[in-house]
Amino acid sequence: GFAKVDHHRKKRQGFPEIVFGEGKSAEQIISIIKALRGKGNNVLVTRISKDKANLVQRVCAEFMYYDIAEILLWKNEENAKPDNLKGYINILCAGTSDLKVAEEAAITAEALGCNVNRIYDVGVAGIHRLFDHYEEIQQATVSVVVAGMEGALPSVIGGIVSHPVIAVPTSIGYGANFHGLSALLTMLNSCASGISVVNIDNGFGGAYNAALIYQLAQKGAEKE
Amino acid sequence: GFAKVDHHRKKRQGFPEIVFGEGKSAEQIISIIKALRGKGNNVLVTRISKDKANLVQRVCAEFMYYDIAEILLWKNEENAKPDNLKGYINILCAGTSDLKVAEEAAITAEALGCNVNRIYDVGVAGIHRLFDHYEEIQQATVSVVVAGMEGALPSVIGGIVSHPVIAVPTSIGYGANFHGLSALLTMLNSCASGISVVNIDNGFGGAYNAALIYQLAQKGAEKE
Amino acid sequence: GFAKVDHHRKKRQGFPEIVFGEGKSAEQIISIIKALRGKGNNVLVTRISKDKANLVQRVCAEFMYYDIAEILLWKNEENAKPDNLKGYINILCAGTSDLKVAEEAAITAEALGCNVNRIYDVGVAGIHRLFDHYEEIQQATVSVVVAGMEGALPSVIGGIVSHPVIAVPTSIGYGANFHGLSALLTMLNSCASGISVVNIDNGFGGAYNAALIYQLAQKGAEKE
Amino acid sequence: GFAKVDHHRKKRQGFPEIVFGEGKSAEQIISIIKALRGKGNNVLVTRISKDKANLVQRVCAEFMYYDIAEILLWKNEENAKPDNLKGYINILCAGTSDLKVAEEAAITAEALGCNVNRIYDVGVAGIHRLFDHYEEIQQATVSVVVAGMEGALPSVIGGIVSHPVIAVPTSIGYGANFHGLSALLTMLNSCASGISVVNIDNGFGGAYNAALIYQLAQKGAEKE
Amino acid sequence: GFAKVDHHRKKRQGFPEIVFGEGKSAEQIISIIKALRGKGNNVLVTRISKDKANLVQRVCAEFMYYDIAEILLWKNEENAKPDNLKGYINILCAGTSDLKVAEEAAITAEALGCNVNRIYDVGVAGIHRLFDHYEEIQQATVSVVVAGMEGALPSVIGGIVSHPVIAVPTSIGYGANFHGLSALLTMLNSCASGISVVNIDNGFGGAYNAALIYQLAQKGAEKE
Amino acid sequence: GFAKVDHHRKKRQGFPEIVFGEGKSAEQIISIIKALRGKGNNVLVTRISKDKANLVQRVCAEFMYYDIAEILLWKNEENAKPDNLKGYINILCAGTSDLKVAEEAAITAEALGCNVNRIYDVGVAGIHRLFDHYEEIQQATVSVVVAGMEGALPSVIGGIVSHPVIAVPTSIGYGANFHGLSALLTMLNSCASGISVVNIDNGFGGAYNAALIYQLAQKGAEKE
Amino acid sequence: GFAKVDHHRKKRQGFPEIVFGEGKSAEQIISIIKALRGKGNNVLVTRISKDKANLVQRVCAEFMYYDIAEILLWKNEENAKPDNLKGYINILCAGTSDLKVAEEAAITAEALGCNVNRIYDVGVAGIHRLFDHYEEIQQATVSVVVAGMEGALPSVIGGIVSHPVIAVPTSIGYGANFHGLSALLTMLNSCASGISVVNIDNGFGGAYNAALIYQLAQKGAEKE
Amino acid sequence: GFAKVDHHRKKRQGFPEIVFGEGKSAEQIISIIKALRGKGNNVLVTRISKDKANLVQRVCAEFMYYDIAEILLWKNEENAKPDNLKGYINILCAGTSDLKVAEEAAITAEALGCNVNRIYDVGVAGIHRLFDHYEEIQQATVSVVVAGMEGALPSVIGGIVSHPVIAVPTSIGYGANFHGLSALLTMLNSCASGISVVNIDNGFGGAYNAALIYQLAQKGAEKE
Ligand SMILES: Nc1ncnc2c1ncn2[C@@H]1O[C@H](COP(=O)(O)O)[C@@H](O)[C@H]1O
Ligand SMILES: Nc1ncnc2c1ncn2[C@@H]1O[C@H](COP(=O)(O)O)[C@@H](O)[C@H]1O
Numbered sequence A, B, C, D, E, F, G, H: 001g002f003a004k005v006d007h008h009r010k011k012r013q014g015f016p017e018i019v020f021g022e023g024k025s026a027e028q029i030i031s032i033i034k035a036l037r038g039k040g041n042n043v044l045v046t047r048i049s050k051d052k053a054n055l056v057q058r059v060c061a062e063f064m065y066y067d068i069a070e071i072l073l074w075k076n077e078e079n080a081k082p083d084n085l086k087g088y089i090n091i092l093c094a095g096t097s098d099l100k101v102a103e104e105a106a107i108t109a110e111a112l113g114c115n116v117n118r119i120y121d122v123g124v125a126g127i128h129r130l131f132d133h134y135e136e137i138q139q140a141t142v143s144v145v146v147a148g149m150e151g152a153l154p155s156v157i158g159g160i161v162s163h164p165v166i167a168v169p170t171s172i173g174y175g176a177n178f179h180g181l182s183a184l185l186t187m188l189n190s191c192a193s194g195i196s197v198v199n200i201d202n203g204f205g206g207a208y209n210a211a212l213i214y215q216l217a218q219k220g221a222e223k224e
């Protein structure tokens, strides 16, 4: 095949196989999916448009499509999420325009076996809305904070929580936003400690990091 | 002389004469000052180092030097600030490292005849400190908000006040801060309405804009 | 709902509710509008294309669309502009290509209850045209100056007026213009005092700042 | 005092008080330290030159200085590291020139109560050296990977471990390195999942994030 | 004609004539091809879309089109590749999305008379896949390494081979990738010696340099 | 010698020999000067600090040093400026801080045999000062316009004259000036026709272009 | 009307009226043209697409359209080019892809009443082609040199001529070309004296500057 | 020791051991040198200042220092350059200010066992000087072309030779040179085929690539 599918990865990473849909044709995705599905792993396809997903679903009807997140997901029932999960990941976002990236993060985190709690539309320009969720914000195990335009939300969240914050800049904005550069720089320069950053619009990456941390917190010290 | 001093400006602008000290020698500054002082105007010299200021003060002993702000100022007693001023300009800053720029703004605003209220060290990473000043923040006529690193403070302030906010990015930071570019972009992209921005480290410019607004509010509609 | 509409804002800001139309569907806009209209506030929708606006108008026929400004506006008759307004906001622009941004500013300022005076096509490359409006330029309460390409107009205006100038860079130009970066930097580096800057193409933001200042000048010192 | 020391933070964050030494005078640092020391917290001063540290040590002799890391640290004996810690944080770096940042990370992580394991001089240009440490690399709880020049090390590490990786770009390099921009972009664009990034040269921030994760893994699910 | 076709070049460069298809119409390409074909040289047209190529093939049926590489090629049978070629050029790439550029390199190198060996989909995030090809990688005469996103592959290859490496950054990626800038900077800053770089997406240029080196190795010292 | 001095150039260019002093030692400059002087040409050394110039003058006492311009010049009396020159070059600058670059231009133009007229300190923020020189500005043969900060002066001049304008951006400014980038972009994007631009701080280059034009105007159509 | 047409300009500038077509509708252009034509001036419309030009020509049939240059031109027969013109402007370009910009320059220069000589496809990568035109290149009055990609042609031309060179960078290229930035920087940094630069793709501007110089050379010293 | 010296590298690469002197103390360099010298390999230390080199020479007197190149070199007599070398590497540079980088390349190439031919001061602004060396330029096996400012030399050389060209941009220049970015972009965008590029000021890297190619040409096809 044209791509050496990496079957060792699940064992190595503790997670289902993930396909990056962008720039792949429906045919390529179907062929990759088929190879993977046989292994029994859940399969997560990110950055796949509705049209392309529909073509895939005709052949792979067991896949579910998430519109806003642009994710195509197959959950093998054998890999059901354990029901004794403790704690949760917060996914926060600043405005309605960040929804796509926030949902990419949320669906990904759920697909990686985590409890997810969404807190949307709490941008810093209306900070009172943020404080309506004060407890909920503080008590998460780890937070993914999605923000475009000036990208100031992670700094504020980072200042009120004592758990790790993964900041995801989005390309939402115009003019001197420069396609997300503004939010990216804001997050890298945050005065609040405990914030690390992923690429612009990388909701998937934000959730992946959060899920790794969440699973560590589940296992706790039993690991050694 | 080497610079055509513009005596019409005070009348035109309603303010004392201002000298930009950077890149001028003590001798040049003294010669400009002498020309201006005769007019009876207050004289404000910005961006002048302590050493250079001392040289000037030997000749012009009536000038006072402000260390942190690096400003040299002569207040002609005839131009005393009226004692029936209403309202005040807030100068806010995020951290101790922004102090130089904040003080440049504060001293300038006072020299331009305004009441000034300082609220320092209220960065967004410790947002509870900001809320200790909630009333004081809201009741100003106009605010100058100085911030370096991620520069998120103006967005938060802009969201809780309904008066104009002048945002001043500073060059404080390192790495992906790129000498203040990060804070500048943050402020230009703010989601909060009612924020406008001046050049990096331009505490003077922030205060000058605020003072123009403050004076308008003083005169009110009497003007027409 | 998907977005927590912020009903406190009018009281807090002294202005009608504003909807940022970009990236929202006609359905989303209609649903937001309906929630807001019930309150009796004027409603201003910015950055909405003609096609989208027409879809909204089918349901909300009382809204008026401004073609050049790409604004959709409902003025509740109960909120009529007082007829004793004093002074005016100047909206200046350099060339015909800046018209869209200038009109976004003008319609916004009027919607926010201000007297507006337009002075268009007065770029610095034909400076004599500017001087035909000398009196009119100087006597405004506050000015919004819109310019693309080299963006030099605010510097010239700032030098001849003694009121605050809000500079709005536009993305008009080509080559080394870099989508408005050239005009933005020009304005941030202006030698003229009393100029502050908003994001590229942000006619709305320029007008919002100007309106806050204009209203302060109306109330004058009565406020405290 | 000039800075409102935030005594609530330790409780909130679970860590000792941290002082950013850059841009503060020895006097300012001494005065902050005195205020903090009374609380019994450990105190960590980062980015403090040897000379400045010596001045502080004359007054606060109980502080220890770490040359390479440029850190000044006081460990209150009452706050000794528990001896039943499980797991460890790996600090990896690419070359000898990244040592300063790597040590800033290592000393910080230890000061925050974590077990630390250093793996230095394992850059990708000599990848066999990396494989001598294969087991050690995989078995950490979390890794901090420091790299300058092209900054490729985190991608390689991220590909062979299944725990979270915090990438720290350094400003080491010349020419098209642009003061660390090259390494920063490399890390943000990594194909390996499970990598998040902090500011250029921010060894402290890398370690702080790692320590938050390490502590979560200690407590495990007991938290809820 | 509109372009002075340079017939001296083949003799000067030792290679067939090459046409850069981008921005030329099918008509222009046909007219250039006709002029060149008469000389008996092989003709290589790069960066030509399938549609445009089809138009050309209607007139010049002896040309073959390579879909992925977007190359149109005529091999004059008189110019057949000698069958005693020694050694080979490796073309390596990181991911399936770099295929277009890698194939542009591969077809070009073959058209320039070289043995080519493809090693695709061996990105650094799954470094074990790279080591499956260890011998094959080391024994090439020269390598062309194509990579997008973080562009780290050339550094790893450069560290394990002792022959020259030509690095080709691709524009594959998103966000802080900035259209290939990230991979370009990574490659220019590589710690591994023996790496030189061509323009973003310039698979042709990478192959051209490799072919010059490969031919030198063929002739060896006989040249002088 | 270490540099092949190009004796053909004077004939080719119609001007004396020019030495770029930056990065050359006094010894290197002396040795170049000696080689050139024998030819009888005037010799112009630019970008030479006072200290270095003094060392050169000890050996070459006939050279004159211009402090502000940082130019060292020898005028061979045999090459005296003709006294029937018609017209003049205007050198304009915006502020006192642009003086160094303006003087580099003025001294260079004079050394190249042109009549020069200086109009300094006429920045756009005080545009009335510019109009005091209206006639003088319009009647030049060609103008060199030097400006830092926002660099708007060439646009205004270009709009009121019908002769060629050479714009010289300077690196004067701070913050978002980015070492002259702001002024450079302003000038390249000017709406006024008839403006071309040289490198940042390149007063020499501005004058050299102007002198070529001025000499053309002298010869007029006699040339062919 | 929407734009204050500036009838004084011809007298001031010595040239016909020029309309910048980009961003204007056919209707707007027609209305401007009608106002201008009545004056008897030649009219030059630049940056107008074939489709838009056709719409204009239906109403203004006396206008001629230049396909490659995308220029629409009306030459009033009363303003015929004098037949005793001396000298010529060279328009040089590097490759066939720069043709559009070169032709914009050539047609403009002719419309401004100059003799024009085209020397196309003489890029530095095949420098022998350049030398076939050696005499022709040196004997021009002024040259406009258009180049994309690396933009090196003006440096080479500037080194062999002693008349002024106007360099026009084009946006032709890909990858690290950054839309013409590469060629622009090359030209601004040229080691050859006597080169000045206009905006990327600004063929019009290049020709306008050249025409001003050409006319000066015509009038020669008669002017004063 | 603090750095794991890589003794396998010589065998792997066919070259002596190389130490990057920048950022290492004299003590560190001495300790590394001692470890390496015992192996009998030649030792090359790059980027070492005269002062630091002197300190090293006190202990390691057999090392020779090259002033301009800032290289410290020990040639073990047992590793003498074979006297039957065929062909040579050309090192070309544009101006006297590029000498440091050109010499770093020349000394490095010699230390790597190659014949080297220097052709200096042949910048494109005086292209006739280049043609004095036409034969010599064409007959090299491989060329290293060093250039600052506009960096156009590699394009011209690439056009007249049919062997590989390694282009080395230097940081020489000012203003819009941006520390070598201008020359770097020029070289990456060259229209001439057969050019690849290394980092700004990386004379060492340019020579290293050239030497790898030169050695391949020596061995020729015997290799397989
Ligand atoms: N939205 C995303 N953004 C960035 N990386 C992703 C995304 N989705 C998947 N990936 C990564 O892409 C890999 C799969 O790439 P591929 O083999 O090209 O399908 C996964 O292992 C993830 O590391
Ligand atoms: N054209 C505009 N540019 C920037 N901000 C705007 C614009 N129009 C509206 N806004 C802001 O967007 C807010 C409404 O955003 P939303 O809730 O997403 O509709 C308003 O309160 C304004 O602050």
Ligand SMILES: Nc1ncnc2c1ncn2[C@@H]1O[C@H](COP(=O)(O)O)[C@@H](O)[C@H]1O
Residues within 6 Å of the ligand: F018, F019, F020, F021, F046, F047, F202, F203, F204, F205, G191, G192, G193, H095, H096
């Ligand atoms: N201040 C300057 N800025 C730019 N180029 C200059 C300057 N002064 C002299 N030059 C150019 O440098 C050349 C001499 O360079 P060099 O041979 O290095 O002394 C002259 O012919 C001029 O073209």
Ligand SMILES: Nc1ncnc2c1ncn2[C@@H]1O[C@H](COP(=O)(O)O)[C@@H](O)[C@H]1O
Residues within 6 Å of the ligand: D095, D096, E191, E192, E193, H018, H019, H020, H021, H046, H047, H202, H203, H204, H205
């Ligand atoms: N001037 C130079 N520029 C870039 N890389 C160099 C230079 N000199 C040496 N190197 C590289 O640095 C390596 C040695 O680095 P180090 O182990 O830090 O001394 C060598 O193997 C070369 O690859």
Ligand SMILES: [Mg+2]
Residues within 6 Å of the ligand: A157, A158, A159, A160, A161, A162, A163, A192, A193, A194, D013
């Ligand atoms: Mg926190």
Ligand SMILES: [Mg+2]
Residues within 6 Å of the ligand: B157, B158, B159, B160, B161, B162, B163, B192, B193, B194, C013
């Ligand atoms: Mg507000």
Ligand SMILES: [Mg+2]
Residues within 6 Å of the ligand: B013, C157, C158, C159, C160, C161, C162, C163, C192, C193, C194
């Ligand atoms: Mg003003």
Ligand SMILES: [Mg+2]
Residues within 6 Å of the ligand: A013, D157, D158, D159, D160, D161, D162, D163, D192, D193, D194
């Ligand atoms: Mg991993």
Ligand SMILES: [Mg+2]
Residues within 6 Å of the ligand: E157, E158, E159, E160, E161, E162, E163, E192, E193, E194, H013
């Ligand atoms: Mg190697």
Ligand SMILES: [Mg+2]
Residues within 6 Å of the ligand: F157, F158, F159, F160, F161, F162, F163, F192, F193, F194, G013
């Ligand atoms: Mg003009």
Ligand SMILES: [Mg+2]
Residues within 6 Å of the ligand: F013, G157, G158, G159, G160, G161, G162, G163, G192, G193, G194
């Ligand atoms: Mg010349």
Ligand SMILES: [Mg+2]
Residues within 6 Å of the ligand: E013, H157, H158, H159, H160, H161, H162, H163, H192, H193, H194
């Ligand atoms: Mg060649």
